[in-house]
Amino acid sequence: MKKHFSIFFFAFLLCFIAFAQSNTVADLKIQGNKKLKASFIKKISAIKSGKPLDSLVIAQDIIRLKRLPSVSHAYFQVFHSHDNQYNVFYNIEENFTIIPSVNVYTSSDDEFAYRLGLYEFNLFGQNITFGGFYQKDIYSSYALNLRAPYLFSNKLGLALTYQDLTTQEPVFFDNTEGVNYRYNNTSFEALGLYELNFNNRFEIGVNAFTEDYLFKSAVSGIQNIPLDKFALIAKKFLYKFIYEYNNLDYHYQYVSGFKSMFNFQYVTSKNNELPDFLIGWNDFFYFKRLGKKGNWANRLRLGLSSNNDSPFAPFSVDNNLNVRGAGNVIDRGTGAIVLNTEYRRTLYEKGWFVLQGNAFVDAGSWRNPGGSFGDFSDSQNIRVYPGLGLRFVHKNIYNAIFRIDYGYGITKDAAQGLVFGIGQYF
Known part of the structure; x- marks a missing residue:
């Protein structure tokens, strides 16, 4: 029984990893920014178009943005685009600087x-x-x-x-x-x-x-x-x-x-x-x-x-x-x-x-x-x-x-x- 469970768990883990790796970023879109350039936000962000969709990387990007003097708050959203492609939205609340x-x-x-x-x-x-x-x-x-x-x-x-x-x-x-x-x-x-x-x-x-x-x-x-x-x-x-x-x-x-x-x-x-x-x-x-x-x-x-x-x-x-x-x-x-x-x-x-x-x-x-x-x-x-x-x-x-x-x-x-x-x- 334990042997069958181990095989099942290992197969499930492989499928999960494969599924996670198959999801990629179609585009990173910036919303809410006014003075802060979207090109600058994309420049310092680790998430890029074509890269794997990784929630840990996105979370670090958001923390990095909140450390900037120009940002009072930031959060993200993820929406399905097509196939295994997803659009990531970084929403910015700007500071007056x-x-x-x-x-x-x-x-x-x-x-x-x-x-x-x-x-x-x-x-x-x-x-x-x-x-x-x-x-x-x-x-x-x-x-x-x-x-x-x-x-x-x-x-x-x-x-x-x-x-x-x-x-x-x-x-x-x-x-x-x-x-x-x-x-x-x-x-x-x-x-x-x-x-x-x-x-x-x-x-x-x-x-x-x-x-x-x-x-x-x-x-x-x-x-x-x-x-x-x-x-x-x-x-x-x-x-x-x-x-x-x-x-x-x-x-x-x-x-x-x-x-x-x-x-x-x-x-x-x-x-x-x-x-x-x-x-x-x-x-x-x-x-x-x-x-x-x-x-x-x-x-x-x-x-x-x-x-x-x-x-x-x-x-x-x-x-x-x-x-x-x-x-x-x-x-x-x-x-x-x-x-x-x-x-x-x-x-x-x-x-x-x-x-x-x-x-x-x-x-x-x-x-x-x-x-x-x-x-x-x-x-x-x-x-x-x-x-x-x-x-x-x-x-x-x-x-x-x-x-x-x-x-x-x-x-x-x-x-x-x-x-x-x-x-x-x-």
């Missing part, structure tokens, strides 16, 4: 900074991002960005960035509390972008930049600043490698899945005060839907750099980057462990509008320049900032999420403050 960006940062130390920008995320209907920003953080800064991930093929693209960034930075000499410098970074970056497959992509390139530090004031009564510390100028090259694993799925304001992004850089300099160094960090993201209206979001950053005993350490504690409410660049280190976790809940939804509430905890620790791994457990280096926030979401405009967060520090000498911005914090 000419987007202003606004970020405002305040703290209890009366710090105030803002960044205003304008970006087009679907230039020429080809998913090309172009735009720039103006920033006021005591000093003025600006940048221009071009990113075309599918410029040359459905796998190969290019990114270009020009930036002239000027800020006030605390620099730490001989265990002092800090010296304020006017810091300028003028740079040009070119990256090659390569998408290996559905989950994996790479970026590799070079950044040529000039750093300029100019002494402004001592913040802790320091009287004798060495003459060679009043001004530092260095021309540098930064060689960059990025690897991303992306298994996220989007449904309007909700996200689920896992993503990992590894960033490695080698920076060279001819100035002894600004030595060559290596830096690498990995951001791990985990998102989970909780019920119909909840979303749990997490980001863990693990980072290390060359442990030079230099005041110009690369990892910083900053409102805009990692710890909401802490202030603008309040400390530096040669290593970082930062966890951001938050619960987002839809409080109200009607049509295109969504109101989300947000409860978060931002926590992290840093290794002092020239220090040891024990610095991560030193209470002086640990920051913990719980807080609450609101999100005002437009479901059909890319990244149209206006956020307000208030972070309150509960560790030693902590600050508190509001952080405003466009887009989710992470």
Whole structure:
């Protein structure tokens, strides 16, 4: 009996496989798109005319489309054409993609900074991002960005960035509390972008930049600043490698899945005060839907750099980057462990509008320049900032999420403050 059943099952399996392989795609048709070109969608889609009809490939195509800035939602339909031929329809709900960006940062130390920008995320209907920003953080800064991930093929693209960034930075000499410098970074970056497959992509390139530090004031009564510390100028090259694993799925304001992004850089300099160094960090993201209206979001950053005993350490504690409410660049280190976790809940939804509430905890620790791994457990280096926030979401405009967060520090000498911005914090 078992023998006959095995033969029957094997025959059935062969018939099923043969039937599945006999079904092919007659044509891929695109519906609902207006600005996004149908030719571009077909270019990046794995399903092609004449290929086998494969539901797993179609499902991956839909997820890939929903990751595009120009698409708010996508779904598919399959209709019989003739014989064993089927037409596949990709239905697109487009985002509006000419987007202003606004970020405002305040703290209890009366710090105030803002960044205003304008970006087009679907230039020429080809998913090309172009735009720039103006920033006021005591000093003025600006940048221009071009990113075309599918410029040359459905796998190969290019990114270009020009930036002239000027800020006030605390620099730490001989265990002092800090010296304020006017810091300028003028740079040009070119990256090659390569998408290996559905989950994996790479970026590799070079950044040529000039750093300029100019002494402004001592913040802790320091009287004798060495003459060679009043001004530092260095021309540098930064060689960059990025690897991303992306298994996220989007449904309007909700996200689920896992993503990992590894960033490695080698920076060279001819100035002894600004030595060559290596830096690498990995951001791990985990998102989970909780019920119909909840979303749990997490980001863990693990980072290390060359442990030079230099005041110009690369990892910083900053409102805009990692710890909401802490202030603008309040400390530096040669290593970082930062966890951001938050619960987002839809409080109200009607049509295109969504109101989300947000409860978060931002926590992290840093290794002092020239220090040891024990610095991560030193209470002086640990920051913990719980807080609450609101999100005002437009479901059909890319990244149209206006956020307000208030972070309150509960560790030693902590600050508190509001952080405003466009887009989710992470």
